[in-house]
Amino acid sequence: MFSMDLLLNAVVLGVLLGCFYAAVSLGLSVSFGLLDVPHVAHPAFLVLASYGVYFLNDSYDIDPLLAGLLITPLLFLFGLVAYRFYYETFEKRGSDAGVRGIAFLFGIAFIIEVLIILQFGVDQRSVSASYIGKAWRIGEMRIPLRLLVAFAVAAALTILLTLYMSRTFMGRAIRAVAQDQEALRLMGANPVQIKQWAFGIATAVLGIAGALLIIVAPVDPTLDRAYIGRTFCVVVMAGLGSMTGTLIAAIILGVAESIVLSTVGASWAPAISFAMLLGILAVRPQGLLGRRS
Amino acid sequence: MNRNSIGFWIGAAVFLVAVALMTQMVSNEYPFFAAYGVLQFVVLAVAWSILGGYAGYVNFGTSAFFGVGVYTAVFLFKVMGAPLGVQIAAAALVGAVLGLAVGLLTLRMQGIFFSIATIAMTIVIETSVTNWRFVGGAAGIQLQRPPVMAPFHSYVQMLFFVQACMVVLAVAIARYIQNSWIGRGLQALKDDEVAAECTGVPTLRLKVLACVISGALMCAAGAPAAMYLQYADPSSAFNLNYSVSVLAMSLIGGTAHWAGPVFGAILLGSTQQLLAVTISSEVNVLVLGIMLVLFVVAAPEGIIGLIRRVRRKGAGGEA
Numbered sequence: 111m112f113s114m115d116l117l118l119n120a121v122v123l124g125v126l127l128g129c130f131y132a133a134v135s136l137g138l139s140v141s142f143g144l145l146d147v148p149h150v151a152h153p154a155f156l157v158l159a160s161y162g163v164y165f166l167n168d169s170y171d172i173d174p175l176l177a178g179l180l181i182t183p184l185l186f187l188f189g190l191v192a193y194r195f196y197y198e199t200f201e202k203r204g205s206d207a208g209v210r211g212i213a214f215l216f217g218i219a220f221i222i223e224v225l226i227i228l229q230f231g232v233d234q235r236s237v238s239a240s241y242i243g244k245a246w247r248i249g250e251m252r253i254p255l256r257l258l259v260a261f262a263v264a265a266a267l268t269i270l271l272t273l274y275m276s277r278t279f280m281g282r283a284i285r286a287v288a289q290d291q292e293a294l295r296l297m298g299a300n301p302v303q304i305k306q307w308a309f310g311i312a313t314a315v316l317g318i319a320g321a322l323l324i325i326v327a328p329v330d331p332t333l334d335r336a337y338i339g340r341t342f343c344v345v346v347m348a349g350l351g352s353m354t355g356t357l358i359a360a361i362i363l364g365v366a367e368s369i370v371l372s373t374v375g376a377s378w379a380p381a382i383s384f385a386m387l388l389g390i391l392a393v394r395p396q397g398l399l400g401r402r403s
Numbered sequence: 404m405n406r407n408s409i410g411f412w413i414g415a416a417v418f419l420v421a422v423a424l425m426t427q428m429v430s431n432e433y434p435f436f437a438a439y440g441v442l443q444f445v446v447l448a449v450a451w452s453i454l455g456g457y458a459g460y461v462n463f464g465t466s467a468f469f470g471v472g473v474y475t476a477v478f479l480f481k482v483m484g485a486p487l488g489v490q491i492a493a494a495a496l497v498g499a500v501l502g503l504a505v506g507l508l509t510l511r512m513q514g515i516f517f518s519i520a521t522i523a524m525t526i527v528i529e530t531s532v533t534n535w536r537f538v539g540g541a542a543g544i545q546l547q548r549p550p551v552m553a554p555f556h557s558y559v560q561m562l563f564f565v566q567a568c569m570v571v572l573a574v575a576i577a578r579y580i581q582n583s584w585i586g587r588g589l590q591a592l593k594d595d596e597v598a599a600e601c602t603g604v605p606t607l608r609l610k611v612l613a614c615v616i617s618g619a620l621m622c623a624a625g626a627p628a629a630m631y632l633q634y635a636d637p638s639s640a641f642n643l644n645y646s647v648s649v650l651a652m653s654l655i656g657g658t659a660h661w662a663g664p665v666f667g668a669i670l671l672g673s674t675q676q677l678l679a680v681t682i683s684s685e686v687n688v689l690v691l692g693i694m695l696v697l698f699v700v701a702a703p704e705g706i707i708g709l710i711r712r713v714r715r716k717g718a719g720g721e722a
Contacts, residue, residue: 148515199700210699212461212518213654217695220647224689335643339526342519377541381530384523391512391520 119251120372121365126253126261128364130326132357133264134319134337135344136271140312142342143351144288145305147196148212153337154219155313159185159320160329161226167237174237175263178321182314189313193306219334226331234328242325260322267318272353274311284308288351339383347390411578415571422567426560435563439631441672442566443624447645448652448664449573450620454613455650456658457586459593460509464521465649467528468498468618470641472625477538477635480546487565487630494626495619502618506611513596522643529641543636546629562627573620577661580616589613644688648675651695657705666706 138152159181166177200211236242244255275281283304286294291301323329343363348355367382426435447465454460472494479485479493508520533541548558555561580586588609591599600606629635648671656667671691678687702709 142515148518150515150518209455209459209461209514210654210703212515213650214696214699216463216647216650217692217699220644220688221692221696224685224692227685228689335526338519338522346516346519377534378530381527384526384530388520388523388527391516391523392508 115251116372117369120368122251122253123257124365124368125361126257126364127326127368128361129264129268129357130257130260130322130360131340131344131364132360133260133267133315133322135341135348135356135360136268136353137312137315137319138341138345139348139351139353139356140271140284140308140315143345143348143356144284145308145312146288147193147215147309149215150212150338151215151219151222153334153341154222155185156316156320156323156337156341157329157331157334158222158226159316160324160333161230161235161320162317163321163324164230164235164237164329167239168235174239174321174325175259175318178317178319180317181320182317185317186310186314189310190306192313193309196309197302197306223331223334230331232331234330235324236328237324239325256325260326263318263322267315268353268357271311271315275353280304280307284311285351336380336383339380339387343383343387343390346387411575415575419567419571422564426555426564430556432557432559435557435559437676439559439563439566440676441669442563442570443628444648444652444672445570445665445668446566446573446624447621447649448656448668449570449577449661450617450624451649452653452658452661452664453577453580453620454617455653456664457580457589457593458610458613460513460610460613461518461650462505462521462617463518463643463646463650464505464525465621466641466643466645467521467525468501468621469625469628469645470525470532470637471497471501471528472622473629473635473640474532474538475622476626476629477544477546480629481538481544484549486549487561487627490629491565491569491623491626495623498622499615499619501622502615503611505618506614509610509614510607522646525641525643525646529637532641533637539636541637543634543639546633546635548630548633558630562631565627566624569620569624573624574661574665576616576620577664580613581661585609585612647688647695648691651691651698655694655698655705657707657709659704660707663705663707670706 134156137156138149141147141149141152159178162181162184163174163177166172166180167174172180196211196214200214241255241259246253246255246258273281275285283294283299284307287301287304287308294301294304323333340363344356344360347359347362363383363386366386367379370382371379429435447469451462451465455462475494475497476485476490479490485493505521505524508524509517512520532538538544551558551561555564580589588599588604588606591602591604592606592609596606625640628640649668652667652671653664654667655671656665657663671694674690675687678684678690698705704711
């Protein structure tokens with residue numbers, strides 16, 4: 111039955127969910143949107159970060175968000191090394207690099223999946239914290255506190271990264287390298303170094319994003335497959351590399367998923383993000399708020 | 404017909420005769436059961452390379468084609484108890500139509516966008532089948548094999564022979580494409596699509612043709628899997644593991660020559676059968692993933708490339 115209350119509930123939950131989707135897509139927005147790395151392994155890195163958070167929470171009883179912060183520097187370093195390797199083996203060699211780069215990252219995603227399975231098993235894992243399992247009641251509406259926490263942190267993360275990209279020297283350099291690498295080189299800057307730094311940031315963001323992922327819902331090793339759809343849908347819809355666009359696109363996806371979930375049913379949920387992605391790629395590949403014409 | 408072609412067809416005939424003799428002389432079912440899996444991957448890898456190797460479009464949708472093949476067979480079997488031949492022919496037809504759709508995708512997108520779109524297509528189709536009650540939905544469906552036909556003693560032996568025929572068909576098609584103007588055209592558009600278009604290569608027609616042929620072969624290869632397992636469910640029929648396996652086999656073998664994916668599929672397919680029996684299916688995927696990554700980084704031309712390099716060195720040394 112269609113009812114106004116139900117719809118309102120779905121929209122509110124959708125907006126909250128959307129902000130969370132923005133947080134998990136920010137890294138991809140930088141690595142794929144700005145640096146043109148075909149990062150199919152991004153969701154696998156995300157799930158890996160979640161397992162890192164799970165490990166810290168489970169063994170040392172550290173709050174998941176704090177755990178996410180703790181692994182952030184590690185992820186940053188990992189990102190620096192990963193980009194350097196990717197650059198040396200693929201980007202530098204040119205021509206055929208695209209095809210092989212995609213295949214490489216796809217392979218990495220599967221390796222990460224299996225390593226997680228071998229270490230933690232195929233069961234779902236979740237974290238414990240004081241704000242998980244409680245809910246706020248506003249009239250007829252029931253909003254899980256874990257979603258609110260995710261919403262607040264995700265919003266903060268998005269704003270921080272937007273500010274970093276527009277206000278700091280390095281942030282502007284990253285946007286410049288995305289626009290015209292050659293011009294940057296002519297001015298005496300090293301585009302590879304800037305891109306490496308940017309990839310480090312894109313990977314570091316996954317610390318908090320991974321914490322949010324496991325706060326919002328339990329995580330299993332093959333969850334990355336569903337998030338390939340969600341993150342790429344958000345980033346492509348946003349128009350590659352736009353931070354505000356990422357937020358808006360993520361909210362559109364969140365609301366769409368939430369409405370379908372409460373009207374048609376959960377069994378169609380996995381297809382929504384992928385169907386939207388397919389539609390956008392076919393009709394408007396530059397995204398809704400595309401910077402490229 | 405030149406000497407090379409005569410050699411090829413003699414080889415194909417010898418292969419089929421050997422397969423037929425094997426079905427008559429070996430009574431244990433297990434070798435057929437295992438070898439069927441390898442042959443299935445040979446067809447998939449060869450078919451994948453027609454688009455992925457010659458044209459350079461990385462298709463992650465192998466599992467979509469495979470799954471659609473499986474479910475075409477399931478549907479026809481359930482509706483009218485269609486015989487195996489009809490199931491395979493229908494699957495090839497559906498695969499060609501799906502290939503046409505993928506071919507039209509290449510109109511608007513290249514590189515990573517194309518690859519991501521093929522993953523998206525896989526999940527959308529999988530979800531639709533999951534919600535399709537008639538063919539069993541998410542729970543899957545049990546199938547009862549019909550009685551086996553005359554020269555074969557068991558159904559698995561027959562499937563093995565049928566898949567072997569498909570291997571010959573797929574390789575013959577790939578070989579024809581490689582040596583004809585189609586292959587050269589695809590090669591040209593792989594190197595530079597705009598330049599190819601400008602020099603008069605009909606890029607769109609070639610891409611669509613490659614997609615249709617590749618799709619039809621993949622679906623046809625998937626169709627007998629329903630009868631092979633006597634069971635089908637969406638999450639295994641559309642499992643992305645098929646995509647990564649076939650991608651790995653093709654790239655490890657090398658996509659410059661039709662023999663590459665055949666080598667790759669036989670090598671990795673047999674390793675997989677061995678590992679799945681002795682260790683576990685997880686380790687299986689791990690080995691596959693690591694080999695894929697290693698080859699892409701260190702030997703981008705695959706085994707074929709390695710062989711060619713050794714040969715060239717040998718020739719240089721003699722001269």
